[in-house]
Amino acid sequence: MDFNFTEEQTMIRDSLSRLIREKYDFDTRRGVVQSEAGWSPEFWAQLAELGLLMAPFSEEDGGLGGGAIDAMVVMEEFGKGLVVEPYIPTIVCAGGFLKHAGSAAQKEEYLASIMGGETVFAFAYAEPRGRYNLADLETTAKANGAGYTLSGHKAVVIGAPWASKLIVTARTSGDRRDRGGISLFIVDKDAPGVTTRDYPTVDGRRASEVYFENVALGADALIGDADGALPLIERVADEATAALCAEAVGAMGVAHAQTVEYSRQRKQFGTAIGKFQVLQHRMVDMFMEHEQSISMTYMATLKLGDDTVERQKAVSAAKVRIGQAGRFVGQSAIQIHGGMGMTEELAVGHYFKRLTMIDSELGNVDHHMRRYTELGVAPLQAAAE
C-alpha cells in the first residue's frame, strides 16, 4: 500500500499550481470566462509547454508515461483554480478513447496534436432524452458502402465551442437502450451537416447543442469496434468521472479554506464568527466531507484498471460520495459567508456553482447510487438462479 506521489506527479502539481497562481488568478479567470471566446488558448498552450497535456499518456504513445493518477493531480489543481479549459474532454476523454482503442493511423493523426495543444476535442455523449444512460441514444449512424451517415442531436456538449473535433456516440444497430449496437466516431466540427448552438453554462464554461444532419463519415472515423463500443465508452466515462471527482476535491478544499479564513476575519456580536460553536462544527463537517472525498477519489482512481465491475463500483461510490460532499461543502460555504457568499464578486460562490454542476455531469448521485446497487445485486441474483 502506498499513497505517495511520484516525483513526476509532485512536479506536475507544483508546476501547475504555480502556473495557475501566476496566470490564472480569480480576476484573470473572470476575464477569461467573460471574454468572447470564453477560454484562454494561451493558457492551454502554456499547459502544453509544461508537458501537462502529455502527462497521462504512455511513452510509446509519445507521452510522459503517466496515467490516471497524473490526470487526477492535474484536475485537482484545475478544481482549486476553477480552470475552465477542456482537460477532461480533450485529454481524458478523446485521449482515453485513442489510447485504449485508436488505430495506429488515428493515434498518428491525433495524439501528438492533442498533447501539443493544437487540437481540442469535445465528447458528445449526452442527448435531450437520454439523461445519464450512455446507451440511451437516438443519434444514429447508418452504414453505407463507404462509411456512415450520422444524424441526431447531442445535448450540452461541454467545451464544444472551443473544439475542432468531436467524439460522438451513436447507434449503428439495435434498439434504443440496447447495450449492443453502439459505435464511436471522430467527427470534424466543420463537416457538412454539423451545426452547433453555443452558449455559456451557469458555472462559467461554454457548451453547445450539436446537430448532425446526414453527416457523411468515412470508415476511418470509427474508433474501436463497430456496434461494440459501449464497454469502451463506459471505461472512458469512468476515467472522466474519476477526474471530475478530483476536480471537485480541489474545489471543495478551497471553498472550505476560504470559509475558515472568512470566519476568522468576520466579526459579529463583538467576536469573530469562527468562535461560534455552531459554525465551528459545520466547518468541521465540511473538513470531514473534504477528507472523505479525497479518499474516495484516490480509491476510484487506483481502481480504474481493475476488472469492469470493480471499476464501476469504485467510480460510482466515489461519484455518490463526492456529489453529496460537494453539495454540503458548497451550501455551507455560502451560508457561513452570509450575504457576501451570495455575491458574484467573491470567489466562494463560483466554487459553490462549480461543485453544484459537477454533480449533474456524467451521472448524478441518484444515477451512480443505482448503478452501485445494481452491481452489488447482480451477482446475488446470478447465484440465486
Place this chain on the structure above:
Amino acid sequence: MNLEFSPEETAFRNEARTFIEENYPDELRGSGGREDLSREHMLAWHKVLGKKGWSVPAWPVEYGGTGWNATQRYIWSEENARVDSIMPLPFGVSMVGPVIYTFGSQEQKDRFLPGIRSGEEWWCQGYSEPGAGSDLASLKTTAVRDGDHYVINGQKTWTTLAQHADWGFFLCRTDPTAAKPQEGISFILVDMTTPGIEVRPIITIDGGHEVNEVWLTDVRVPVENRVGKENEGWTYAKFLLAHERSGIAGVARSKRGIEKLRNIAATEVVDGQPLLQDDTFSRKVSQLEIDLTALEFTELRTLAGEAQGKGPGPESSILKVKGTEIQQRLTELTLEAVGHYGQPYYRGFPQDAQSNAFPIGPDYAHASAPGYFNMRKTSIYGGSNEIQRNIITKMILGL
C-alpha cells in the same frame, strides 16, 4: 378542532379565484418564475388589488385591511399561488406599513399608507450594513440632529430592489453614547431622491440584480420623518422583523412549486420511464411534500393563535427556518430533475429573433440552476437561520 372549510370560506375561495381569473394582468401570466421583471411588471397586480381594496388584507380594517380571518388570508395566498401571481412586495405592505399604522403619527399615516395600499410608492429596507448583518444592533449609520432635520451618513447593504424605490425606511444611530447597542437607534423614513443617496448594484451568484448597496452622504431628512420616539427604533425594528418572518414560510408558493416539480419529473425520462416513476426521486418529492404539510399546519396553528390576539412571537422563527429549508430543497430537486439542461445559462444569450424564449433545452429548465443558487439567500436573510435558532433557544427554551 376542525379542518373543514365552512360554506362561507368555500364561497370566498370561489370569489377570490374568479377575481384573479378575471383581473390578473395578461402580460404577467406565466412569468411568476421568471427573473428580471420590470418595475411596472412587479407593481401591476399590486395596483389592481389596490383598486379592489385587497392589497393589504392583514392590515386593520380602519387602515384599509380586508377584515379577512386567517383562513381567508390562507385561501387568498393559495389562490394567488395557483397562477404564480406576482404579489405586492413585502417592504411596504408587510414591513413599513404595519410599523407606520402601529407607531406612526397621524400625518405619517395619512401621507404614506395610501401609497403603500395603491402600489404607487415603492419602499426599500435600510437595515443591514457591511458590519451589521446578523448582529443588526451594531449598525453604524448615524443620524445627527441639525435644526428640524436629521443629517444621515453611512452605508446600508443587501437593500432589495432599492434601484426602484421611492422611499426607504432606515435604522440609524441617533445616540452614539447609549449604554447598549440596541438603544439609541431611530427608525427614519427617507425619500430616495434626496441628494446624497447613491444606490450601487450588487450582482448575485445567479447573475441577477436584486440587491444593492445604499450609500448615504449628508442626507438631510426632516425630523417629522422619524417614526415613533427618538432612540426607540429598535422596538419598531423588532416588531417589523417578526412581521417579516410570519410571511416568510411561503407555504402556498412551495405547494405550487411541488406541483411544478412533479410536472417536470413527469416529462423528464430515465431509461424510457418518467422520472416521476423513479422510486428514488419520487420518494424525495414525497418527503418534501410531507415536510411542507408539517409546516403548513404549524403555520395554520400560528395563524389561529394570531386570530385570538397573540401577535407573531418567537414561534415565527419556526416558520422561517422550516419554510426556507423547504424552498431551498424544492429548487435543489428541480435542478436535479432537469439533468443536463441545468447547465445552460440564459442571461445574455442572443435570443431567437421571433420569440423571447431561450432556445436551449426545455423551458422549465432555464431558471433551475439560477433559482437554486438564488434561494441560498433565504437561510441568510431576514435573520439567518442560525439567528432564528438562537431566538428559539432564548425565547422559547429559556436557555
